[in-house]
Amino acid sequence: MHIESPQPQYDVVVVGGGMVGASFALDLARRCDNADLKILIVEAIASSDLNDQPSFDARSTALSFGSKTIYEAMGLWSALAETVTPILQIQVSDRGRFGSTQLTHAEQGVAALGYVVENRELGRVLNHSLAASSVIEQLAPATITGVVPRASGMQLTVLNGDHEIEVNGSLVVLADGGRSPICKNLGIGHKQEDYGQHAIITNIAFELPHAGTAFERFTDSGPLAVLPLASFDGLNRGALVWTVAAERSADLLDCDDKRFLAGLTDYFGGRLGEITHVGESYAYPLVLTQAQEQIRPGLVLLGNVAHTLHPVAGQGLNLALRDSASLAQHLESAWRHQRGLGEMAVLQAYLDSQDADQQQSILFTDQMVKMFSNNELMRSSLRKLGLVGLELMPSLRNQFARAAMGLKS
Ligand SMILES: Cc1cc2nc3c(=O)[nH]c(=O)nc-3n(C[C@H](O)[C@H](O)[C@H](O)COP(=O)(O)OP(=O)(O)OC[C@H]3O[C@@H](n4cnc5c(N)ncnc54)[C@H](O)[C@@H]3O)c2cc1C
Numbered sequence: 001m002h003i004e005s006p007q008p009q010y011d012v013v014v015v016g017g018g019m020v021g022a023s024f025a026l027d028l029a030r031r032c033d034n035a036d037l038k039i040l041i042v043e044a045i046a047s048s049d050l051n052d053q054p055s056f057d058a059r060s061t062a063l064s065f066g067s068k069t070i071y072e073a074m075g076l077w078s079a080l081a082e083t084v085t086p087i088l089q090i091q092v093s094d095r096g097r098f099g100s101t102q103l104t105h106a107e108q109g110v111a112a113l114g115y116v117v118e119n120r121e122l123g124r125v126l127n128h129s130l131a132a133s134s135v136i137e138q139l140a141p142a143t144i145t146g147v148v149p150r151a152s153g154m155q156l157t158v159l160n161g162d163h164e165i166e167v168n169g170s171l172v173v174l175a176d177g178g179r180s181p182i183c184k185n186l187g188i189g190h191k192q193e194d195y196g197q198h199a200i201i202t203n204i205a206f207e208l209p210h211a212g213t214a215f216e217r218f219t220d221s222g223p224l225a226v227l228p229l230a231s232f233d234g235l236n237r238g239a240l241v242w243t244v245a246a247e248r249s250a251d252l253l254d255c256d257d258k259r260f261l262a263g264l265t266d267y268f269g270g271r272l273g274e275i276t277h278v279g280e281s282y283a284y285p286l287v288l289t290q291a292q293e294q295i296r297p298g299l300v301l302l303g304n305v306a307h308t309l310h311p312v313a314g315q316g317l318n319l320a321l322r323d324s325a326s327l328a329q330h331l332e333s334a335w336r337h338q339r340g341l342g343e344m345a346v347l348q349a350y351l352d353s354q355d356a357d358q359q360q361s362i363l364f365t366d367q368m369v370k371m372f373s374n375n376e377l378m379r380s381s382l383r384k385l386g387l388v389g390l391e392l393m394p395s396l397r398n399q400f401a402r403a404a405m406g407l408k409s
Contacts, residue, residue, distance in 0.1 A: 002047075003137045006158060006167050010040045010137075011341055012331070013156055013169030015144045015182065017043030018055030019119070019317055020303030021175030022126040024324040027074050029135040031332040040167065042158060043140035047127040054177060056123030058282060059201050060227055060239035062087065062214065062314035063115045067321045076125055083121040085228045086112035088212030095219040095267060114314070116214070116227045116239065147172055147182050153298040153342050171298055171331070171341040178289055178304040188301070193288040195369060197222045198249035199311055200242040202281040204264070205235040207273030216312075219267050221245050222369070223312045226268065235277060241311055242267070249283045286310050288366055295351055298342035300327060307358060309365045319361045326354050 012028065014021045025041045045053040063071075063084070071077045090103040090113055105113050130138045139160065146157035153170040176182060183190070210228040217224045222243030229237040242264065244252060252260060257278050265275055289308040294301045303320040330350040331341050339346055 001133060001137060002131055003139055005160065006040055006042075006137065006139055006165060007038070008166070009168045010038045011169070011335075012037070012039045012171045012173060013154075013167060014039065014041040014173045014175055015147075015156070016174070016176035016303075016305075017041050017047075017127075017130065017138065017140060018053065018175065018177060018303065019061075019122060019126070020055075020320045020324060021173070022130055023071075023074075023321060024173060024175060024302055024328060025136050026076070026126065026129050026133065027070070027324060027328040028331060029133055030074055031328055032335055033135060035335060037135065037335060039136045040169070041130065041136055041138050041140075042142050042144055042156075043138070044143045046141040047131070047138070049141075050120060050123045050127065053123060056119045058203070058280065059119045059241075060116050060203075060229060061119055061122065061317055062227055063117055064314070064318040065110055065112070065114060067318050068115055070321050070325050073325075076129060079125045079128070080115075080117060080122070083125075083230075084115035084117045085230050086212055087114040087116060087214045087228060088112060090214045090216060091271075092216045093218070095217060095269075112212075114214070116229060118229070118239075144176070144182060147174075147186060147299070149296070149298060152340065169298070169342075171300065173300055173302055173327070174305050175302045176305055178287075178308045180305045183291065183301070183305060186296075186299075188296075189292045191290045191292060193366075195222075195286045195288065195310060196246050197243050197286045197310075197369075198246050199284045199286055200240070200244060200249060200252050200281050201284065202240050203229065203237055203279040204240050204275055205237050205277035206275055207236070209236045210238055210272060215268070215271060217268060221248070224267055225312075225314075226272075236272070238272070240264070243286065243310075243312065246285065253281050253283055284311075286369075288362070290362065295344070295347040297344050297347075300347050300350070302327065307362060309362060310369045312368050313365045315361045315365050319358065322357055323354050326350055 014025045021041060025039055029039055050056050068077060071080055088105050092101045103113060105111060130136055142158050142160040144156050145159050148155045153168055154172040156167045156169060158165045158167050174182060212228050214228060215226040224243065225241045227239040229239050231237060260278055261275050287308060288310060291301050291306050294306050302323055309316045327350045330346055334341055334346040
């Protein structure tokens with residue numbers, strides 16, 4: 001439910017109502033429904049201005065089969081199912097080299113390998129559910145400007161309109177994205193590795209229908225992905241994520257459609273016939289970021305503030321949703337056993353349960369970026385072996401498909 005002004009004390013305060021913060025709050029609320037748990041979520045952008053919220057911008061996201069299961073358990077999938085496009089196969093290829101592989105839903109024995117959702121549609125469903133929740137208090141627009149540790153939990157300063165209010169939370173879930181001034185103020189550092197690449201994203205239309213195919217194409221300047229989107233106005237649409245060297249990105253954003261399409265066709269080829277339309281383009285600098293601490297007494301970091309991944313393998317949100325589900329489960333259990341939600345032992349148990357998954361997802365993504373963005377002979381031979389190997393060895397392809405789907409092995 002939307003509120004105008006917060007109360008002084010909550011069990012859980014979620015900072016940031018983006019994809020991760022909103023999903024976590026809804027998951028925790030449904031698990032602890034009727035348990036008298038007080039949850040506040042604070043988001044800097046008003047839900048009526050969804051287009052301005054960084055999480056719910058013009059991008060599309062590939063949701064894994066695992067994420068679908070999480071949203072199903074939360075009772076959100078029926079609403080999302082109306083807007084998503086199923087990925088029935090993934091075609092992986094390498095520009096200018098022999099070797100390609102095709103992963104299909106039939107081979108994996110699932111209805112779809114994943115589902116593409118336009119971020120704005122995901123935002124609409126999440127915000128609608130937050131507004132309808134009788135457990136979660138949603139304060140937006142309002143900004144958390146300070147978080148200070150207290151004897152039990154955290155004290156937060158909330159800038160609500162033109163006045164500041166103090167609010168206390170037994171647990172603060174920080175889901176404020178990759179550029180968190182709150183972390184800096186708390187002295188929580190981040191390990192960063194700049195890939196020197198930007199992701200150019202835009203929607204494109206093709207001459208031919210995609211038939212539910214997602215394309216992942218490796219090029220010397222970085223990977224290029226085209227995700228299937230539902231047809232609109234008779235157009236066969238796809239969502240493009242084109243990784244380019246950072247210095248090339250401004251030119252691609254500024255150039256006219258004709259030059260953009262010529263450059264894109266050179267990289268993507270004629271897999272879906274002619275590329276007929278291109279929408280507005282945006283660029284995202286690509287950096288691997290990992291928080292040096294994810295938990296402190298009364299505090300846990302979730303989503304991009306904990307780890308920001310290259311989008312090559314579509315793992316960022318999918319991993320964050322697995323973190324979120326695990327955290328909600330540990331908090332539910334602590335709540336039922338009347339333990340403090342901000343207790344270090346509770347938070348450590350959560351982190352221990354997700355540590356291997358986080359490390360594997362980060363390593364898998366980082367290795368894919370490095371292996372497939374490098375032109376050295378040695379690496380390109382390995383790369384060729386990689387794709388041919390995937391085609392020849394069903395068990396390897398199976399592993400690759402499961403990782404790409406965000407399913408734990
Ligand atoms: C080009 C690209 C493509 C991607 N594709 C995929 C994909 O296909 N699959 C996948 O799994 N992942 C994908 N990702 C990753 C995914 O987008 C991220 O994992 C996700 O956006 C993380 O969401 P978040 O909620 O943690 O952070 P954010 O999206 O940054 O949201 C943070 C929220 O916090 C709010 N906020 C910030 N500070 C405050 C404050 N002080 N007070 C109140 N509110 C505050 C902001 O307004 C915002 O709404 C992609 C990423 C990129 C860049």
